[in-house]
Amino acid sequence: MDKPILQLDNILVNLPCMKKNQAIKTAADLLVKQGYVTDYYYDLMLKRERECETYIGNGIAIPHGIKGSETQIKSSGIVVLQFKDGIDYDGNKAYLVIGIAGKDNEHIEILSKIACIVQYKENVNKIVRCNTKKEVYDLLVDMN
Structure with a gap:
């Protein structure tokens, strides 16, 4: 059985300010650690950024792999990085960086749910404003 798309350990809060690519690397590393993707997925996330910015407004960025990166995805999942002071994301301020890995076009459903929230x-x-990963998790589950 596949693991849940969002788990408590998929969330990092109160992260220090960092560069955009470092934030994407942190998201990719967490996706790898949680068993959603292979190490190579980070390179595909960077390739997506070069093709098309993943900042979607309202302080949110959603880095994810390019079309064809499905071979590097073991199961669908998201990770949430919270930056209380925000980070520079190509001239925009991102407070939440939500790394996405979607298998079998599940990324479309994941993106839709995130967009609704x-x-x-x-x-x-x-x-x-949340101070703990549990608070973030509970809010996201309640909003979904």
């Missing part, structure tokens, strides 16, 4: 700035603000 973060389209409201107040939802983003609630997540950014």
Whole structure:
């Protein structure tokens, strides 16, 4: 059976300011650690960034692999990185970096659910104000 798409250990809170590529690397490393993707997935996330920016507004970035990266995905999952002070994401300020790995086109459903939650700035603000990964997890589960 596949693992849950979101688990408590998929969330990192109160992260220090870092460069965009370092944030993407942190997300990719967590996806690897949690068993969702292979190490090579990070390179595919960077390739996606070169092709098309993944900042979607409201302080959210959703780095993910390019089309064809499915061979590097073991199972679908997301990781959430919270930066209370935000990070520079190509001239935008990102407070949440949500790394996504979607197998068998599940990324479309994952993106849709994330978009429904973060389209409201107040939802983003609630997540950014959380102090623990449990608070973030509970909020995301409740909002879904």
